[in-house]
Amino acid sequence: MSGEFDFYTVIPAQAPDEAAEIRQFLAACHLEMDGNIDVFVVARAGRRLIACAGLSTNIIKCVAICEDFRGESLSLQLVSEIVQQAAERDHFHLFLYAKPCNVPFFRGCGFYPLVEVPDYIVLMENSPVAIDRYCDRLRMRREPSDKTGCIVINANPFTLGHRYLAQQAAAACDWLHVFVVSEDASFFPYSDRFKLVSQGLAGIANLTVHHGSEYMISRATFPGYFLKEKGIIDSCHTAIDLLLFREYLAPALGITHRFVGTEPFCPVTKKYNEDMKHWLQRAPSPAPAITVVEVQRTAQDGTPISASEVRRLLASGNFDAIKPLVPATTLQLLISDYAPDTTRRPGIYG
Amino acid sequence: MKIIKEAIAGTLESxxxxxxxxxxxxxxxxxxxxxxxxxxxGQQIRRVVDETLQRLGVTAGSIIIEDKGALDCAIRARVQTAVLRGAACTDLNWEHLS
Structure with a gap:
């Protein structure tokens, strides 16, 4: 490393003073400090803070360079350093959010644009082929079908509401693709959620259950989804997630319709459903429009079935009340592995 | 040599x-x-990369390179390092690296 600038790392949680200085620096560059940064790489010229880049799991954020030093070797060193930090944390497939005007710069750093919310934000990844290879693998699972539906569910846990939605969608289509959100950020770990979806949808002949990916409702494409409890809704992120779906995933599988349950409770999901109609159907895009179909939620004694209600009931061990809301396979797993008094702690892998 | 995990080597500097x-x-x-x-x-870089991979016996994998105008010796060294890291290689035949 050249001696011109000093590079080092700052873990914001352990260095509040320096984190405050970074926050000020970012504000001067018209950027907000992100609360989920694991580590910052900062550069100083003498004592002056002149550049920073943050890493949140496998997403690079909060990249700022003091105006006097832009267009110099500093910027490439900065990105190299943060890529190195990611590698040390075992993250190699990286995402990055950038303003559209900064895309050429990050292109020079090995990042390639995926989708853009015009004039607002671009999602980039550090591979020119990763999304294409992913779509190649999806394409192999295409089914001969004219009207092809898709559902994306978190299923935390799988309920009769999910099954009803899938039944309605499968009946309305030639083929239905069901994706399970794979990000492990929910109460029930992914392995259990995927298993319950597969078991719970058994018997519906014209559908495929797919593993989710980083390209749909993941921390990278839709960070707000996993901050639901905090009520943080960021519309640009729903746009990124939905445009990825429309421009890459849907064409690979030939998806023409996306099905979604009406959302009476959760504001994030409700907003997501509304945004879906805009970004999948109306917004200008090189990809064909996808028809959004809202299916009225199935109700039990007048109350719509929701996974969050099941989790509330589970916390108090009220299995009698859970029983009419979930299929037998889900109930069985809840009793055996998630009863409130068992020693196993859910949310941890396995 | 088989690449069994993701790995990187090098920087984006000039x-x-x-x-x-x-x-x-x-x-x-x-x-x-x-x-x-x-x-x-482009052709010269490709040749150096191909040769380096061949000498290491790498026949499968995804190799993504962002070059900033490196000399052949730097290209060889960075490709070797990335592959050795990705292959989790501990038993090294140094002669193959020369």
């Missing part, structure tokens, strides 16, 4: 290159080269 290797999904070898001097030296 006269260097960043090499990223990953296991292949379908047992093919895919090399993707992006270089600031691709028009002048």
């Amino acid at each position: 006269s260097d290159l960043l090499v990223k290797v990953a296991p292949s999904h379908d047992d093919t070898l895919e090399i993707i080269l992006s270089s600031e001097v691709i028009k002048q030296f």
